Amino acid sequence: xxxxxxxxxxxxxxxxxxxxxxxxxxxxxxxxxxxxxxxxxxxxxxxxxxxxxxxxxxxxxxxxxxxxxxxxxxxxxxxxxxxxxxxxxxxxxxxxxxxxxxxxxxxxxxxxxxxxxxxxxxxxxxxxxxxxxxxxxxxxxxxxxxxxxxxxxxxxxxxxxxxxxxxxxxxxxxxxxxxxxxxxxxxxxxxxxxxxxxxxxxxxxxxxxxxxxxxxxxxxxxxxxxxxxxxxxxxxxxxxxxxxxxxxxxxxxxxxxxxxxxxxxxxxxxxxxxxxxxxx
Amino acid sequence: xxxxxxxxxxxxxxxxxxxxxxxxxxxxxxxxxxxxxxxxxxxxxxxxxxxxxxxxxxxxxxxxxxxxxxxxxxxxxxxxxxxxxxxxxxxxxxxxxxxxxxxxxxxxxxxxxxxxxxxxxxxxxxxxxxxxxxxxxxxxxxxxxxxxxxxxxxxxxxxxxxxxxxxxxxxxxxxxxxxxxxxxxxxxxxxxxxxxxxxxxxxxxxxxxxxxxxxxxxxxxxxxxxxxxxxxxxxxxxxxxxxxxxxxxxxxxxxxxxxxxxxxxxxxxxxxxxxxxxxxxxxxxxxxxxxxxxxxxxxxxxxx
Numbered sequence: 001x002x003x004x005x006x007x008x009x010x011x012x013x014x015x016x017x018x019x020x021x022x023x024x025x026x027x028x029x030x031x032x033x034x035x036x037x038x039x040x041x042x043x044x045x046x047x048x049x050x051x052x053x054x055x056x057x058x059x060x061x062x063x064x065x066x067x068x069x070x071x072x073x074x075x076x077x078x079x080x081x082x083x084x085x086x087x088x089x090x091x092x093x094x095x096x097x098x099x100x101x102x103x104x105x106x107x108x109x110x111x112x113x114x115x116x117x118x119x120x121x122x123x124x125x126x127x128x129x130x131x132x133x134x135x136x137x138x139x140x141x142x143x144x145x146x147x148x149x150x151x152x153x154x155x156x157x158x159x160x161x162x163x164x165x166x167x168x169x170x171x172x173x174x175x176x177x178x179x180x181x182x183x184x185x186x187x188x189x190x191x192x193x194x195x196x197x198x199x200x201x202x203x204x205x206x207x208x209x210x211x212x213x214x215x216x217x218x219x220x221x222x223x224x225x226x227x228x229x230x231x232x233x234x235x236x237x238x239x240x241x242x243x244x245x246x247x248x249x250x251x252x253x254x255x256x257x258x259x260x261x262x263x264x265x266x267x268x269x270x271x272x273x274x275x276x277x278x279x280x
Numbered sequence: 281x282x283x284x285x286x287x288x289x290x291x292x293x294x295x296x297x298x299x300x301x302x303x304x305x306x307x308x309x310x311x312x313x314x315x316x317x318x319x320x321x322x323x324x325x326x327x328x329x330x331x332x333x334x335x336x337x338x339x340x341x342x343x344x345x346x347x348x349x350x351x352x353x354x355x356x357x358x359x360x361x362x363x364x365x366x367x368x369x370x371x372x373x374x375x376x377x378x379x380x381x382x383x384x385x386x387x388x389x390x391x392x393x394x395x396x397x398x399x400x401x402x403x404x405x406x407x408x409x410x411x412x413x414x415x416x417x418x419x420x421x422x423x424x425x426x427x428x429x430x431x432x433x434x435x436x437x438x439x440x441x442x443x444x445x446x447x448x449x450x451x452x453x454x455x456x457x458x459x460x461x462x463x464x465x466x467x468x469x470x471x472x473x474x475x476x477x478x479x480x481x482x483x484x485x486x487x488x489x490x491x492x493x494x495x496x497x498x499x500x501x502x503x504x505x506x507x508x509x510x511x512x513x514x515x516x517x518x519x520x521x522x523x524x525x526x527x528x529x530x531x532x533x534x535x536x537x538x539x540x541x542x543x544x545x546x547x548x549x550x551x552x553x554x555x556x557x558x559x560x561x562x563x564x565x566x567x568x569x570x571x572x573x574x575x576x577x578x579x580x581x582x583x584x
Contacts, residue, residue: 050326051563132356196295217314217341220331228312228339238342241470242321243495 020108025040032259036252044253048220049235053246058254061235064135065261069204070229072146077196079143080150081185087151088158089180109148116145117209125213133214135229141209144276146199155194157188190276197269201262207233232258282504308449309544314341315348315361316445317469318489323361325563326552334551336544343475344469345445346370353379358539359549362532363389363489364452374442380537382583384576385412386552388566390495390514391450391527394500398439398482401430404504404511407526410454413437413485418462423483437465439479444469450487455528475500490514519566531565537583546584553577 001009047057083105088189091098120141123129161184169179210216215234223229231239232254239251313323320342327338343351345362346557353374364405365383366374373564374381393410401423409427413420413435423430430506440447442459466477471492479499493514495504504511509526518524533552533576539545553568553576560567568576 048328049324050328051321214314214341214342214343217339218320218327219337219339220328221337224561228310241317242471243492245495272328 017039029259032252032255034253035249036256039246039249039253040256044250044257049238053090053242053244053250056239056247056250058220058232058235058250058257060219061230061254062257064138064219064229065204065232065258067135067223067225068139068142069200069231069261069265071136071225072142073196074205075139075143076146076150076200077192080147080196081154081192083147083151084154084158085180085185087223089157089176089184096216104230105148105151109152112147112208113206114208115210116141117212119144120209120213121231131226133228134226137213138210138215138229138231139225141213142203142206145206145209146203149202150196151198153199154188154192157191157195158184160191161187179276187278190273190278193272193276194269197265201265202271203230204265205233205258207231207237210234211237232261295365296471309542310337310339311359311539311545311548312339312341312357313361313533314343314351314357314360315359315533316345316363316531317342318363318389318446319345319361319533320387321491321563322531322565323359323533323552324560326548326559327554329555329559329562334544334547336548343445344443345448346443349374349529350535352376352381352534355536355538358536358542360534361372362534363529364448364458365532366534367458380581381534382537382540384533384535384549384553384579385530385568385572386556386576387531387560387568388519388572389529389531390431390490390516390519390566391396391446391487391529392490393485393487393503393505393527394478394493395503396478396480396482396484397499397501398483399501401433402426402503404506406506407454409506410505411456414439414451414461415455416462420442433483436477436481436484438474438484439465439467440471440474441467441469446487446489449529451526483504489581490519490566494564494579516566520569530571538584546580549580550577553580 027129043055044057045062047055048060049058050056081088087098087102087259089273091101113252120137124131124137124140125133130138130201165187166179169183208230211234215230216238217228217230219228219230236254236258239247239254297369305427313327315413320340323338324340330336340361341348341357345364348357348360348362349366350373351357353370357375360381367462391406399563405426413426414417416435420426421435422432422575423435424432424456426435439450439461447461451461455461468474468477471488474486474488475492475496478486479496493500504513505524505527506512507527509525512518512524519528522528533549535545535549540549553573556573557567559565
């Protein structure tokens, strides 16, 4: 085989790989759009679910998903960013407990989400915290789920700030906290924001941990933080299982809405990254 | 974005969220129900129209009959939906936790044994034949082993998984022991999967609740069942009248007597029984007949 043939074969193999992943995605998007668009109406956003497909909407589920995303942002980002600052700026790597901490965070990022669901059921819904099967419990579990990802992304962003910036700060007499809060953190916001939002959009599509803590239910009223809830991915799951084929259309419409939520979160991440990107 | 603006934005978001989160709540109180996926749609349909009239919020979970009782006996729910009566273990747990309850029948169901519409040989099976197919250790793999006159077509089985009340009931009446079944069949908790499986397999057979058959009757064929006194097809009338033996079954809700002290729980249950026919029609269930309704209303009167 000549060198050129080998080269062409390699390009062909890459194209094939690209085609498989891109083709699958395109096919999923197109079929979902075709299936779901007929049910994509105002009703979907203003009506509660119903046993009759023609009257069913997903208002409580859509609202709950938005609330979950907001609560997640409020809980996961501050905790994650502060942990990252500690690990990058304050922790002394030669101490064994700091290395153990790091190792644990890396491992936690690989734990399957259903395990967080079981943990949540035992410790948040029942057990020590005992908040019951409420929206807050869902938000806490999803927070635990995304924390490792947020921490890792934030650490990367903080590490990317050049050491000379810090040294400059110290040279001018700034304290450690002043350097961190006025130089390092603002400079790493684009990276932190991108990483956090991508982690959040993954969590918003999570179904398994929410199923375990009882989000699988009929809820006809707007969610409250300490009230029963169902989330959009769970609503889609419920609809797919129902006998009337009209619900499959509704499920497809639900998927489009969920997709729109996730894509707009990703768009915000890209916007923030481009807007605040710095070069040194 | 400076750190300060980011914090301010976060604080504003938090405040809005808390305000939005606390703004809810309802005037009519709230009722929590959980349990069987078979009974769930019925209680949900009842909850919808009840909400329209009384403004009470009813949540209906679908954890399965067993999962529902687990929560109910811990005192976590007001109403437990069940596609079989409560079993001894569950009674003991309820007792231990001091949860007292009343059992109400809310609908009838006819467990339907279905075959593919391409199946032109079988129209009626006896309970013994069903037992021969589904009993634990059964090796029947061809229709000709079920009855000599049937063709030698491969027999492929589809049925609900072990968490299902439908599985418990079917194995109880067909195999004589709740939970005893052959295990080499395609099991799914999702009845739509079973529908698709039987539909696409010429020699396929499966069983599930009547409403799933009704929704898909163009593509499936329901078998008549001979429970000892002739072949009876599954139907609304046969289920109500008790002729469809042994696969007609009652569907229940269990209400905790403590929760019945709250007016919204009591009125929801009354509403469910008094509007039986409309709810059953809306959710496509086999309704109770008038005698059954009166009997259950009397039970409710006794405890309230």
